[in-house]
Every structure is written in C-alpha cells, then in structure tokens.
Amino acid sequence: MDETHSAYLQACHVRIPCSRRVLVMGILNVTPDSFSDGGRFLDPHRALAHVERMVSEGADLVDVGAESTRPGSQTIDEREEIRRLKPVLEVIGKRATIPLSVDTRKAGVAERAIGWGAVLINDISALEHDPRMGHVIARTKAGLVLMHMRGTPQTMQEYCQYDNVVEEVRDYLGNRMRHAEELGIAREHMLIDPGIGFAKNAQQNLSLLKGLGSFRELGRPVLIGVSNKSFIGTITGQPVDQRIMGTAAAVAAAVLGGAGMVRVHDVRSIREVVRMSEAIAQA
Numbered sequence: 001m002d003e004t005h006s007a008y009l010q011a012c013h014v015r016i017p018c019s020r021r022v023l024v025m026g027i028l029n030v031t032p033d034s035f036s037d038g039g040r041f042l043d044p045h046r047a048l049a050h051v052e053r054m055v056s057e058g059a060d061l062v063d064v065g066a067e068s069t070r071p072g073s074q075t076i077d078e079r080e081e082i083r084r085l086k087p088v089l090e091v092i093g094k095r096a097t098i099p100l101s102v103d104t105r106k107a108g109v110a111e112r113a114i115g116w117g118a119v120l121i122n123d124i125s126a127l128e129h130d131p132r133m134g135h136v137i138a139r140t141k142a143g144l145v146l147m148h149m150r151g152t153p154q155t156m157q158e159y160c161q162y163d164n165v166v167e168e169v170r171d172y173l174g175n176r177m178r179h180a181e182e183l184g185i186a187r188e189h190m191l192i193d194p195g196i197g198f199a200k201n202a203q204q205n206l207s208l209l210k211g212l213g214s215f216r217e218l219g220r221p222v223l224i225g226v227s228n229k230s231f232i233g234t235i236t237g238q239p240v241d242q243r244i245m246g247t248a249a250a251v252a253a254a255v256l257g258g259a260g261m262v263r264v265h266d267v268r269s270i271r272e273v274v275r276m277s278e279a280i281a282q283a
Contacts, residue, residue, distance in 0.1 A: 127183075165207050
C-alpha cells in the first residue's frame with residue numbers, strides 16, 4: 001500500500017487512520033424501503049440507540065442513508081431526503097462519538113448533513129448525479145466516497161455489460177478521482193468503492209472481490225459494501241435476513257484482497273470476521 005496516500009482519510013476536521021487496520025462502517029438506513037432494514041430506524045431516538053449499539057460493538061464510522069438505492073428503487077426529491085435526515089442527524093450528530101457519513105447523491109442534502117455533523121459524503125454516483133456536489137465537498141473539506149455505478153438505481157441492472165469488469169471499474173474510479181482533484185478535492189479526502197451490486201451481476205461481483213488488489217493501484221483506501229446483497233442470495237439461496245454467513249465470507253475475501261473499510265449491517269459479527277481475516281493476511 002502507498003502509505004503516503006493511503007495512511008489516512010481526511011474528513012472535515014477529522015483524520016481517520018486507514019493503514020493500521022481495516023475499518024468497519026455500520027449502516028443506518030432512515031428509509032421506509034431499504035432492502036435489508038427499511039422502516040426500522042425512522043424514529044430519531046431508535047436511530048440513536050442503534051448508533052450507540054453499533055459503537056459499542058466496534059463500529060469505526062456510521063453511514064446514514066435516507067434514500068434507498070436498491071435495484072429498482074425510485075428517486076426521491078431533495079426536500080424529502082432532508083425531511084428524513086434532519087430529525088435523525090440533529091440527534092445523533094450531537095451525540096455520536098465516531099465519525100458520521102451520509103449516503104447521498106444530492107449537493108443540497110450533503111451541505112445540510114455536514115452542517116448537522118456529518119464529515120464524510122458517500123456518493124454512489126461519484127459526483128455525476130449533481131454537478132454541485134464536488135464544489136460542496138471542496139469547500140467544506142468533507143471526505144468523499146467515489147463509487148462506481150452505471151445508470152440509476154432504477155435502471156442500473158440493465159447496464160451489466162463489461163469486457164473486463166475489474167479493469168473497467170478501476171479505470172472509471174481513477175478518472176473520477178482526477179475529476180475530483182480538478183474541482184479542488186485533495187486525494188487524502190477520497191475513498192473509492194467498486195460498487196458491488198450496482199450495475200453488476202453475481203459473477204461480476206465475484207470477479208471484483210477476487211480482483212480487488214488491482215484497485216490499490218489507485219492509491220486510496222477501498223470501501224467494500226457486500227452486506228446481505230442479492231448476489232449472496234443468488235449463490236447461497238438464502239433470503240435477505242439469513243445472509244450473515246454469506247456476507248461474512250464475502251467480507252473475509254474483501255479483507256484478504258486489500259479492502260481498507262467494509263460497510264455492514266451486523267457490526268458485532270462482521271467485526272470478528274474482519275479481525276480474523278486481518279490476522280491471516282498479516283501472518
């Protein structure tokens with residue numbers, strides 16, 4: 001790993017070490033329709049209790065999302081996304097003891113979220129959805145996740161044609177990093193995410209996990225989100241609420257392949273998988 005570029009993530013005033021160990025990002029969805037936990041944490045106090053639980057279980061960051069981006073999901077407008085986020089972030093932004101990320105493609109939502117305490121913006125469109133997003137990140141000096149996706153969540157599974165999925169996704173992310181730099185975002189503020197499940201079929205997701213080492217050539221920590229996703233169900237035959245073992249196997253592969261951060265629903269169980277996989281990788 002290139003220690004100069006990958007040793008830490010700068011996110012607003014927070015410097016997050018990224019080279020000592022793999023980080024665990026817990027997921028908090030404040031949506032009625034997310035595929036794994038939709039509707040469970042719309043109440044701010046229930047959301048706070050869940051964040052506190054994830055912290056106690058060893059989460060290094062929490063990623064809050066107010067718009068479902070599962071395959072086939074419908075886009076909501078900025079006003080509705082802010083309406084869902086505001087009461088939750090106003091509570092947990094003051095109480096959280098770990099860095100908060102917000103999963104959004106909209107610059108207006110990102111700006112408000114940073115004002116409520118978020119330090120990292122997880123943009124599944126890699127700055128393509130909203131032309132203002134890059135300027136918001138540059139001005140606030142927030143951290144930024146650049147993720148690969150084709151189309152939109154509603155249409156993305158129509159765009160799964162690749163000659164070499166690993167090379168094409170890696171090259172895309174390299175280009176988006178250069179674009180972000182042109183907007184004034186320093187590399188130390190960036191994470192990259194190959195977008196498991198976003199415009200990829202099951203076999204392509206497996207290829208990305210197997211070829212993860214090539215993404216380290218880009219010089220930034222790699223975030224991987226596999227938790228409970230449909231490709232795990234395709235392979236194991238399990239419904240979404242019974243994919244913990246398949247998720248654990250995919251996370252172990254990601255850690256052994258060089259991931260710097262994993263995004264998961266079940267922090268307690270997956271943190272153990274991460275620590276064990278790290279021990280094997282470092283033996």
